[in-house]
Amino acid sequence: MKVARFYAPGDVRLEDMDEPTPGPDEVKIRVRNCSTCGTDVKIFNNGHPNMTPPQVMGHEIAGEVVEVGSDVSGWSIGDGVQVIAAIPDGTCEECRRGRLTVCTNQTSMGYQFPGGFAEYMIVPRAVLAVDGLNRIPDGLSFAEASVAEPFACVLNGQELAGVGDGDDVVVVGAGPIGCLHVRLARARGAKRVFLIDLNRGRLDMSASAVHPDAAICGAEVDTIDEVKKLTDGRGVDVVITAAAAGKTQEDGLQMLARGGRLSAFGGLPKDKPTITVDANLVHYRELTIVGANGSSPDHNKRALAMIASGEVPVNDLITVRLPLDRVHDAIDTVARGAAIKVTIEP
Ligand SMILES: [Zn+2]
Numbered sequence: 001m002k003v004a005r006f007y008a009p010g011d012v013r014l015e016d017m018d019e020p021t022p023g024p025d026e027v028k029i030r031v032r033n034c035s036t037c038g039t040d041v042k043i044f045n046n047g048h049p050n051m052t053p054p055q056v057m058g059h060e061i062a063g064e065v066v067e068v069g070s071d072v073s074g075w076s077i078g079d080g081v082q083v084i085a086a087i088p089d090g091t092c093e094e095c096r097r098g099r100l101t102v103c104t105n106q107t108s109m110g111y112q113f114p115g116g117f118a119e120y121m122i123v124p125r126a127v128l129a130v131d132g133l134n135r136i137p138d139g140l141s142f143a144e145a146s147v148a149e150p151f152a153c154v155l156n157g158q159e160l161a162g163v164g165d166g167d168d169v170v171v172v173g174a175g176p177i178g179c180l181h182v183r184l185a186r187a188r189g190a191k192r193v194f195l196i197d198l199n200r201g202r203l204d205m206s207a208s209a210v211h212p213d214a215a216i217c218g219a220e221v222d223t224i225d226e227v228k229k230l231t232d233g234r235g236v237d238v239v240i241t242a243a244a245a246g247k248t249q250e251d252g253l254q255m256l257a258r259g260g261r262l263s264a265f266g267g268l269p270k271d272k273p274t275i276t277v278d279a280n281l282v283h284y285r286e287l288t289i290v291g292a293n294g295s296s297p298d299h300n301k302r303a304l305a306m307i308a309s310g311e312v313p314v315n316d317l318i319t320v321r322l323p324l325d326r327v328h329d330a331i332d333t334v335a336r337g338a339a340i341k342v343t344i345e346p
Helices: 038-046 125-129 143-145 148-161 175-187 200-210 223-230 246-255 279-283 297-309 326-338
Strands: 002-008 010-015 026-034 059-066 080-083 120-123 133-135 170-174 192-197 213-219 238-241 258-262 288-290 316-324 341-345
Touching: 002 316, 002 326, 010 326, 026 080, 026 143, 038 326, 059 120, 059 143, 059 148, 080 120, 080 143, 080 148, 120 148, 133 297, 143 148, 143 316, 143 341, 148 175, 148 238, 148 258, 148 288, 148 297, 170 246, 170 341, 175 192, 175 200, 175 238, 192 200, 200 213, 213 223, 223 246, 238 246, 246 258, 246 279, 258 279, 316 326, 326 341
Parallel strands: 170 192, 170 238, 192 213, 238 258, 258 288, 316 341
Antiparallel strands: 002 010, 026 059, 026 120, 026 341, 059 080, 080 133
16 A cells, blocks of 8 residues: 655655554554645654654544454444544543643654555554544545544634633634634634734635635734724734744734633744743733643544534635645645645545
8 A cells, every 4th residue: 555654854755565454452444535734744844753753644534444353343344434633541640630632641643653644544542442533424525524633623722712702813824723713713603703824825815715804914914903903902802823933922912802812722833932921911911821732532523523513614625635646745735835725535
């Protein structure tokens, strides 16, 4: 079978490998869609400390069951399935306290386990142990189901930031994650959602899909002024930064209304992880800064259900579909921000 394996920064190879054989406590799937995201670009450029090369990349995985280990029950050949990406151990102190997204022993598909840029893949025991293999609801395509994983992370982020009824929300970063944030904020009852990006082309492309109440180009206007103007000086209830620049977090704090919440959704570069915070602003205005680290198996289940119900449609966000042998084009397209969602169809 064909796979795309990471060897070193800038060195991802298309190779032929033997099809994997599932152990008694594993499930083998034929990967039908594995979508790509900014993390794949980061891995391509820098590798990842949790990944030992060579490794099959890809973590937004949907496919169909082709073989079921003898000790596994509940799955049959032909079942459509979506696979979690971040795998909590389910047993550490944080997991026992119900905080599965910050499991201290978290592993991931495409890092410790071979991922979905392959024709076939093993769903490891660790995934099955935490109920991380999800049945794709009727009527949902494999491509749509593959977006459940990034959408699950978005869901986690907005739950932690408490996005709800009547909120004014700013989303910084008009990539696929930003688009999902705009749609989810609306589904959760936000009053107005404003989308910000530095790249005018990407902003227009995404805005024409998800229709924010305002699309603000950071290269053309002062985004803080603009948000203040749009809200009659009050600011917004929530700012979500889906961008890898500390400046967006610093600016985000200035955009918040009293009682506002800043979601540091996107991570910052390893060599530039600090920002400057006016702690008096946080103090007097009762601001909250929250993080977001991936998603739990339950977030994945609910994300799939919300996509299937039409609450948060994703089909129109999948703008590029490529075969596995064009994985380099896929990563390049994501890196350039030239598409909303790029999916690989092995
Ligand atoms: Zn844990």
